[in-house]
Amino acid sequence: MSTPTVYDVAERSGVSIATVSRVYRNPDSVRAQTRDKVLHAARELGYFPSGNARGLASRTTGVLGLCFPDYADPDAEADGADGDDSAVMLYSDQIIRGMERAARRHGYALLIAASLEGGPQTLVEQVAGRVDGFAVLARTIPTEDLEIISRRLPVVMLAGPREIDHLDHIEVANFDGERELTRHLIADHGLRRLAFVGGEIDSPDAEARFGGFRAACQEADLPVPDEPTIRASMMTQAEGARAAEALLDRGGAHPQGVLFANDQMAVGALHALESRGVRVPRDIAVTGFDGIPLSRIVRPALTTVRQPMRRLGEEAVDLLVRRLGDRSREPVSLMLPVSVTRRASCGCVGEARQL
Amino acid sequence: MSTPTVYDVAERSGVSIATVSRVYRNPDSVRAQTRDKVLHAARELGYFPSGNARGLASRTTGVLGLCFPDYADPDAEADGADGDDSAVMLYSDQIIRGMERAARRHGYALLIAASLEGGPQTLVEQVAGRVDGFAVLARTIPTEDLEIISRRLPVVMLAGPREIDHLDHIEVANFDGERELTRHLIADHGLRRLAFVGGEIDSPDAEARFGGFRAACQEADLPVPDEPTIRASMMTQAEGARAAEALLDRGGAHPQGVLFANDQMAVGALHALESRGVRVPRDIAVTGFDGIPLSRIVRPALTTVRQPMRRLGEEAVDLLVRRLGDRSREPVSLMLPVSVTRRASCGCVGEARQL
DNA sequence: CTGAAAGCGCTAACAG
């Protein structure tokens, strides 16, 4: 047969299948001589163990998973300074990297899967049934499904609010970060007419950031809006540009500073403002949120709040591994700190200069 | 029991296990009413199929794999303009991204695993037994093992020479790229005293690049060295810096241009040269190879040859999928084109300016 | 230290 099994190896080496199994699982539990015999036969046959059969029999896979949304901002994919797609590292890439490193340290491999348009059902089946535990980015898998899956294996939720309170959960300090950024604009740059461009109402991150914005406004006795000045539907560059136009086109004095709920939109706005002859930061200060690599490359470089995405991935793995070790641990909810990165677009670093 | 199976669902919904299986595998083959009954019972029970059992029974996993070496250049990990590790996208990240996108398109998930210090045995077992096919970066898994594994499932080798000729293989045009780059230095910048800093002798990429360098020298009637001017042992920034120092410290006029076998070393050299007061490109032209994002960020921006790593990943998946569809296809060997990216470090773009 | 026997949970022909 083209796929040798333990039986073939056992027969050829004159031992039982149990011994063959032991040789691969716990070599020291077999006498050296027997082991060599088995290994030799295995080599000759071209045998190697089936992960599936192993997983089925032992109920563990040695694999951790990551599910993330099919968040493909076409802009993000295409952009990058000299048309070099490879330059732009996306969120998912960073989380993947963080998880991969951490998983490797713990001896696990990483299975990654993005939700396909077709619905998450497939996704769930693809990963949930093949891993020992996995991390999910917010809004990737319906809460209902997670509820079920998490009864069987460890799940840690990444970003977004904690939808299921008995699950481990990691988020970043959206509120605090935006509040600090807003304070900076108000206190250090003396801006008072600020606008906030938010995202979809069901984006918890964007909402939390808006909350931070409001808090800073309140502290400074500025008007506290109930709603973002503008709500973008997609948080893409195109939407950011559109929002900037809209801001310019409304009557009255335009705002002195615009805080975008993410970097993508802010970058789009930068382009739009430039083409409208509005100078940043001289005429308007612009800020983003996320700290994507592109934020540093654009001109003026974008002042933003940097999220530790890579660490998010590492912490996720640590949490999974820890829970795998003790299923009855108390669920935890981590809040990862963010840091305001001051660059040119708010007026902190020199004058805006073209690349 | 805490993990419901097809049996539980079958019993609860009053059908056979075969029907339950069908509902998940091919819903249309079951009458709507029956299907709903099954789905309903499954929900109540919190059932979802076991990937392992499925894989074992059907001999397919819906997962493709990627094995890459534990190539962790500490410099690469740490660098990035403002100490922001997340900015630097590594090779592996780009290949992963390419593979992930392509795999998703074909309905596959991606299993990634880096060879741990401990030896590749673990690696092989971790992925080989759990995927329908996988890609391997050169020098990750011993040829001998690949030979065995590839008897059972599709394997495509990435980068490096084609070690096993009946396997699909993808490489990039190292020779051509370096030759073109060298020609540029010679023809367009009029340089004649060139040095080449190579890598370990067993790095096929570095050797191929050296070959391209030699070819261009020969064409131009310049001396054709048998060996790289200097061989670095690690191809890291530190080694690149060391090589630059060495070049400066040897007697005689220093070279007019130095071609490094990769960007990492070139970047390290840039730093070293700067601290020695040697101006690039005025005093010495410097070039790299790879086109890593960092190459664009350093000052002077590095002239290099850009490799399409992301496409490498995509092509790998396409090849795997194609072979999965027809095991008896002729094995192919693709050569992906590279492109010379002219920037400041060779003298093409303005004068070197400090960041 | 090694063997025998009993599944792990699902898919895959065949029958109906």
Added chain:
DNA sequence: CTGTTAGCGCTTTCAG
């Protein structure tokens, strides 16, 4: 359209 019957290849007690 649905049920029956065998395994898929390995791990695991439990004996020896």
